[in-house]
């Protein structure tokens with residue numbers, strides 16, 4: 001691994017609002033940041049193998065996509081304009097039955113290319129055939145937290161449990177530590193308490209956390225309160241889920257007591273504003289959650305309910321949506337929402353001492369924005385410019401674990417054209433298989 005020295009217009013360290021270093025330098029040794037400071041401050045004994053001299057660029061920590069289903073790029077545009085339960089039951093689950101391991105590999109590679117181009121350096125995934133997802137992550141150079149999505153009833157409940165255990169055993173800590181693994185019980189409405197208790201037992205035994213969908217729609221709230229006479233959050237607390245590190249996707253329909261539980265139990269919340277808007281699930285009370293001391297990161301959800309994996313769009317949407325829904329333009333200001341996409345996301349994953357900040361000792365996961373664009377002039381406030389005006393296409397360079405994964409918008413780890421072609425072929429064959437199976441019915 002080579003030593004890199006980055007010289008840029010400014011470094012947003014994301015260690016606090018005053019953490020802007022104008023005309024900054026970042027020295028990277030062996031995948032780790034070893035120095036951050038003003039121009040000329042790098043110690044003389046640091047020998048750079050390569051200097052990235054970028055006077056028109058701003059460096060910030062790589063974006064953390066806290067919730068996705070990467071291979072669902074295969075189903076982008078396949079089912080739109082319906083609410084969650086109808087979308088899942090009538091369209092997505094029947095189609096997912098026809099996905100092959102190869103489709104999942106190609107769909108994940110496609111999503112990796114899209115995420116790298118948008119400045120994401122870490123993503124959190126829940127799906128099946130996770131061996132394929134792990135292979136794609138390893139090749140792409142991304143960092144990822146992977147879990148096998150598990151439903152606690154039906155013929156696949158035991159298989160899913162076994163596969164998630166195998167995923168932990170085989171992949172936790174692999175790809176030079178870039179891959180970590182969690183258990184992925186899908187949701188309270190697909191995983192009854194007895195099944196969840198077994199998941200908790202296995203996760204404790206293996207020393208890993210949980211990734212789950214929680215309190216996403218009113219349908220879920222109604223179903224869970226009819227069955228158990230309590231909210232999904234209270235049900236999870238009573239089941240013992242929050243004794244583990246938990247990342248809960250959505251948390252849209254939560255009351256004050258739920259928020260208090262989420263904050264007290266240090267549950268990481270993955271807020272997915274665009275998916276929640278598109279499925280008409282609702283608006284998560286993010287500013288109240290933050291006020292209560294909860295940890296909130298941002299996610300895209302899958303490319304079939306979003307319909308892209310552009311985390312910078314989520315930054316802008318999250319901020320605007322909170323302002324609109326609270327009637328208070330001062331909530332979720334630029335620094336705070338950018339922090340949710342970086343340091344906050346890292347904290348939601350329990351990785352706050354490794355990623356999410358540009359700081360000595362942290363992993364060298366960072367992105368460089370090219371600020372020399374008409375829509376980025378003039379420049380009053382760098383945080384506001386990145387949060388509200390920048391586009392993902394302004395991300396010029398992406399570095400993960402000290403490796404340059406994209407430079408001047410060219411991905412170096414994957415053949416972008418080949419990835420798109422292969423994904424297109426997989427999607428075509430998938431539709432043909434689905435149609436053939438319908439004819440045979």
Ligand SMILES: CSC[C@H]1O[C@@H](n2cnc3c(O)ncnc32)[C@H](O)[C@@H]1O
Nearest residue numbers: 069092126127128149150186213302
């Ligand atoms: C069993 S793997 C994960 C499972 O989750 C489905 N999914 C995708 N988006 C959502 C969402 O917003 N809420 C609940 N479930 C979702 C995906 O299609 C897989 O079947």
Ligand SMILES: [Zn+2]
Nearest residue numbers: 213249301302
């Ligand atoms: Zn999801």
